[in-house]
Amino acid sequence: MTDMSVDALSEFRSAIEDDDPDRAFELIDPLTTELQEWSEQALVREELAYDIELSGEGTEVAESYLGVREEAREQRLEFAYAVYGLADGSSDLEDLLEPTQAMEQTVETVEEITDELESIRDDIESPPRLSLRRPSSAIEMQRNDATEIPIPLENIGGSAADSIELSIKRGVEEITIDPEQVPELESGETTMVTVSAEGLDTGEYSALVQAASETATVSTTVEIVVRDRANYVTLARRQLDELVEQTERVADAVDSGNGEGRRGNSGRGDGPLSGLVNRAQTSRDRLAEIEQKVLQGADGHDIDGKLKSVDNTLDAYKNQVEAQSEKADRGQGNGPDHELSETDATRLISEAAATQELLDKALDTR
Numbered sequence: 001m002t003d004m005s006v007d008a009l010s011e012f013r014s015a016i017e018d019d020d021p022d023r024a025f026e027l028i029d030p031l032t033t034e035l036q037e038w039s040e041q042a043l044v045r046e047e048l049a050y051d052i053e054l055s056g057e058g059t060e061v062a063e064s065y066l067g068v069r070e071e072a073r074e075q076r077l078e079f080a081y082a083v084y085g086l087a088d089g090s091s092d093l094e095d096l097l098e099p100t101q102a103m104e105q106t107v108e109t110v111e112e113i114t115d116e117l118e119s120i121r122d123d124i125e126s127p128p129r130l131s132l133r134r135p136s137s138a139i140e141m142q143r144n145d146a147t148e149i150p151i152p153l154e155n156i157g158g159s160a161a162d163s164i165e166l167s168i169k170r171g172v173e174e175i176t177i178d179p180e181q182v183p184e185l186e187s188g189e190t191t192m193v194t195v196s197a198e199g200l201d202t203g204e205y206s207a208l209v210q211a212a213s214e215t216a217t218v219s220t221t222v223e224i225v226v227r228d229r230a231n232y233v234t235l236a237r238r239q240l241d242e243l244v245e246q247t248e249r250v251a252d253a254v255d256s257g258n259g260e261g262r263r264g265n266s267g268r269g270d271g272p273l274s275g276l277v278n279r280a281q282t283s284r285d286r287l288a289e290i291e292q293k294v295l296q297g298a299d300g301h302d303i304d305g306k307l308k309s310v311d312n313t314l315d316a317y318k319n320q321v322e323a324q325s326e327k328a329d330r331g332q333g334n335g336p337d338h339e340l341s342e343t344d345a346t347r348l349i350s351e352a353a354a355t356q357e358l359l360d361k362a363l364d365t366r
Contacts, residue, residue: 005038006111009104016097021346024093028083035103036136039076042069042110044131048117048156051126058120065113072106079103086347089249093343118188126158128187130211130218138204138223139197142365146198149222153182153211154190161185161213166193169219171207174199182211195222202228230294232362233307237291239355240284246351247273247280250344273324273340276348279317283310283355304363311359314352321348 008031015024046069053062079099085091131154141147155161164182168175175197182191195209203226210219227235251273290306325345 005034005107006104008034009100009107013097013100013104016093016100021093021343024096025346025350028086032080032083033136035076035079037133038107039072040136041131041133042072042114044133044154044156045069045114045117047129048121051129051158052117052120052124055124055126057124058116061113061116061120065110065117068106068109068113072103072110075099075103075106089246089347121156121158121187124158128155128159128161128185128213128216129157130154130161130164130185130213130216131156132209132211132218132220134209134220134222138225140225140227141197141200142361143202143226143228144199146196147224149195149197149224150192151195151209151220151222152190153185153193155185155187155216157216158187160187161216164211164213166209166211168195169208169210172200172205175205175207175222175224177209197224200224200226202226202231227361227365229299229303229362229365230291232358232365233287233291233294236310236355236358236362237284237287239351239358240280240287243348243351243355244277244280244284246348247277250340250348251277254340276317276320276324279313279320283313283317286310286313299366307359307363311356314356314359318349318352321345321352 008027012024012027012031015021015027046066049062049065052058079096082091082096082099086093086096131152133152133154135149135151139147139149153164153166162184164185166177166180166182168177175195178194178196182193185191193209193211195207197205205224205226207222207224208219209222210217212218254273286306287310290303290310294303321340322345324340325342
């Protein structure tokens with residue numbers, strides 16, 4: 001987990017330094033998830049730092065850990081703000097370089113001190129302390145499908161935990177846990193438990209998972225979202241709303257450099273990227289019509305065909321984005337200030353691909 005976080009940050013930083021937006025955009029989502037999981041695990045280590053501080057052994061190390069953890073929180077927020085800015089177009093990929101470098105260095109520092117904490121833990125008398133590492137985001141599944149969610153159970157305390165009972169304290173009978181008991185978990189040891197869900201209807205579910213021994217108890221919440229076709233169509237339409245907005249913003253910037261001005265409320269015009277705007281709007285309008293029909297109960301091959309038609313239009317959209325970007329690369333545009341930049345092209349293609357993923361799920365779900 002630790003090396004993965006450092007490696008993920010290093011790879012993302014390299015993509016920015018190499019001016020490779022395609023690779024950078026591919027890495028953002030998994031990196032954000034990785035940092036979320038790392039942050040939650042580092043938070044658990046704070047309890048170990050407090051135990052060590054109270055014991056009087058390694059107080060300086062414990063205080064160093066708590067201080068650098070606070071710094072890591074602030075840097076992770078700065079990184080998150082930069083990612084949000086990238087999504088809404090208010091910042092560029094280069095704006096993520098500095099917070100990425102800072103986060104990379106801090107993660108390495110936290111982990112070095114963590115190794116010292118765990119070394120001290122082995123030398124002091126402290127009770128068992130359990131940790132359940134929940135998923136970093138809600139688990140998504142399709143209606144009437146089944147899923148298994150692995151959850152690490154770790155003893156970060158200084159002595160063994162015996163007869164750990166595992167249970168779902170709040171949830172529905174379709175959500176279960178296995179095993180229901182772990183006979184023993186030594187200090188520093190981790191074992192995997194599995195939360196399973198099957199046969200759930202559409203909706204949002206929250207299961208409170210608890211692990212309890214005679215001397216230690218911990219609980220965490222697992223969120224599960226079950227979607228049907230209507231859910232996926234609505235999500236895809238919202239994604240297309242965002243794509244239309246971003247396409248119009250990029251087209252406005254290009255048009256203004258060619259004397260075209262803004263295209264008005266319809267978003268249509270004769271600018272260099274008017275075709276892109278038309279395709280994005282057409283896809284959105286068609287999907288909005290499909291959404292209404294699905295919400296009213298329509299289904300079957302007719303809906304399948306209409307969804308595939310929107311998917312084909314988005315393929316044409318992505319091809320046109322690539323063509324416009326390649327045109328700029330060949331120097332056939334109107335200058336660097338009035339062309340579709342590689343970063344914008346990557347962002348638009350990524351948004352279109354995300355919509356297509358939702359359309360695929362809608363086609364697979366009844």
